[in-house]
Amino acid sequence: MTTKLSAAALPAITTASTPAYNRGTLRAGIVHFGVGNFHRAHQAVYLDDLFATGAGHDWALIGAGVREADEAMRQKLRQQDWLTTVVEQEADSSSARVTGPMIDYLKPGDSDAVIERLTDPAIRIVSLTITEGGYYIDPASQTFDPAHPDIAWDAANMAAPKTAFGLILAGLIRRRDLGIRPFTVMSCDNIPGNGHVTENAVAGLAALIDPALAQWVKANVAFPNGMVDRITPATSPREIALLAETFGIEDNWPVFCESFRQWVLEDNFPAGRPALEKVGVQFVADVAPYEHMKIRILNGGHATIAYPAGLMDIHFVHEAMEHPLVAAFLRKVEEDEIIPIVPPVPDTDLNAYFALCEKRFANPKIGDTVRRLALDGSNRQPKFIIPSALERSQRQQSVNGLSLVSALWCRYCYGTTDSGAVIEPNDPSWDRLTAQAQKAKVDPRAWLEMADIYGELAHSPAFIAAFSKALKTLWEIGTKATLERYLADQL
Template sequence: MTTKLSLATLPALIGVSAPRYQRSDLTAGIVHFGVGNFHRAHQAVYLDALFNLGEGHDWALVGAGVRAADEAMRQKLMAQDWLTTVVEQEADASAAHVTGAMIDYIQPGDSAAVIARLADPAIRIVSLTITEGGYYIDPASQRFDPTHPDIAWDAAHFEAPKTAFGLILAGLLRRRDAGIAPFTVMSCDNIPGNGHVTENAVAGLAALIDPDLADWVTSSVAFPNGMVDRITPATSPREIALLAANFGVADNWPVFCESFRQWVLEDNFPAGRPALEKVGVQFVPDVAPYEHMKIRILNGGHATIAYPAGLLDIHFVHEAMEHPLVSAFLRKVEAEEIIPVVPPVPDTDLNDYFALCERRFANPKIGDTVRRLALDGSNRQPKFIIPSALDRIRDGKSVIGLGLVSALWCRYCYGTTDSDAVIEPNDPNWDRLTAQAHKARDNPKVWLEMADIYGDLAKAPDFIDAFTKALHSLWTQGTARTLEAYLADRL
């Protein structure tokens, strides 16, 4: 028998912890764009823990979205009073708890309602998890792209913006005109310098409308940088069924994740912030070292195993880690080419951090999929892999392993695995990538001509050579034999 999740049924849950605070005591302090699984397993969990201490009850979350698909999530959460069951999975244990940090979710598409909430003086932070591809930045230069059609629309129709940045800017403008201090804008996405990137997007849009407004944004609004980390797979019928079977909870959209979580933030919140340091958030003067470590080693590691595993028809990430060639490939690329170009991190041994990542990747309970890791390579490769390769080229070091990582991505985008199974579209730019990958089969350099992705790396002879040899081997020898050659230093 299962219990349908709601505020009324919380006392009936058995073996599942519930909020120790009264939801009626919470008031909104944060509007969050992008109420997906990661947000509900990360920021919302930290806030829920703080509320359980009896503190910060004026920092509850209000959800917001700009995609039509966000309405489906809103409906699912509204049906259970905005509650979420978070299931933490380790190899030898599972634990479930219900979080109640969200108290409302504005209907996607209702720009007026979003702007009105953003103008409310009670809202002091606006946060975002809109994915790496949601910031309108050129992949190669990592600069804001003011020519993107969505941004051009918002600049021309500022009275009814469609993007998160247009809505944020409209809310800030209304606050300025009303004499209300601006809120802090906090990105929670895996992007190097995510605070700077967010500032460039908001100020860049403002510059298209009014240069004085852009100057005010730059001088008056805080955009703290932050590093976030928790492996959180997508929810499927599998997770919904597991929750019902193992914990007796019927949740429309539960979140399954690992028990590990980390959040490192710059303490730059002029409008105030919740006391998140009491629940494990690290506040530091400079996030960059932590960010580089996580993005290069963990996210770069995910990108390293995603494409060979996908080409070998491996479904789950822990199964990829069980494959001797894939796990050895990861270990060699990390040890020889990624970790050596990661700057030092305070009180952290980078090799120990990678060992932790390996254990996390190998967690059999998570159910993380290779397909999720392989998603959106056109936005992730320029952030997770290409910077390490550029640093190696700058230092005159080998890029054979990173060239192979890129060749594996190219081969994956061809659209078939080594067994000729079809790879369904897995990138917003899939059609373009597939067309380039087909051309690159006979002329590998064509793949590197995507200057918006590879930038200056495409001009580096050593990288061109490494990529060309790797792609040729993948097509003539296959993935497994190519990995064997690399591991034996024969590639």
């Protein structure tokens, strides 16, 4: 027998922990754009922990979205009173909890309602998890792209903006005009300097409307940088069924994740913030060393295993880690090329951090997929792999491993695995990537012609040579034999 998740059903749930606070006492303090799995497994869980201590009940969440897909999430969560079941999975254990820090979810597309809520003085933080590709960043320069059609639309239609940044700016303008203190804008996405990137987006849009408005944003709105970490795969029918079978709970969209979580934040919240330090959030003066470590080692590691595993028809990430060639490839690239150029991090052993990443990747209970890791390489490679390769090239150090990672991505984007199986589109720019990968099969330099992705690295003779050799080898002998050759220092 199963229990359908709802506020009324909470007393009947005995297989999972439930909110240890009266949700009726919660008052909104945060509007969050991008209510996906990561947010519900990370920021929402920290708030749930805080509320359970009896503190912070004026910092409840209100969801917001801008995509059509956000409405599907809104409807599923509305049916269960905005509750979410979070299942933490380790190799030898599983536990479930029902979290309840969200108290409403604004209808996507209703810009008037969103702007009105953003104008509410009680809203002191606006947070975002809109993915790496949602910030309108030029891949090569890693700067805000003011010419993007979505941004151009918002600049001309601030009464009904379509992007998160347009809505945020509209809310800030309304607050300014009414004499209400600006809210803090807090990115929770995996982007180097995510606070700076978010500021550039909001101020960049403002500059298209009025340069004075852009200056006001920069002078008055806080954009703290933060590093977030928790492996959280997408929800599929598998997870929904597993929750019902194991814990007897029917949840429209549960979240499965690892038990590990980390959040490091700059303490820059002029309008106030919840006391998240009580529940494990680290507040520091400078997040950069932590995020640099995480993005280069963990996210770079994910990118390193994604494409060889995908080309060898491996489905789950833990299965990739069980493959001796993939695991050895990851370790060699990390130890030889990535970790040596990561700056020191306070109170952190980088090699121990990588060992923890290996253990996390190998978790058999997570069910994370190789396809998810391989998703959106056109946005992720310029953040997770190309910067390490560029830095090593500038130092005149070997880039054999990182160039092979890039060649594997190119080979993956050709659209077939080594066995001939079709790889379904897995990137917003899939058609373009596939066309370039087809050209690169004949002339590897064609792949590096994507200057918006490779930038300065495309002009490095050492990288060009190493990439060309790696890609030619992949086509000649396949992924497995290429990895063997690389691991034997023969590539």
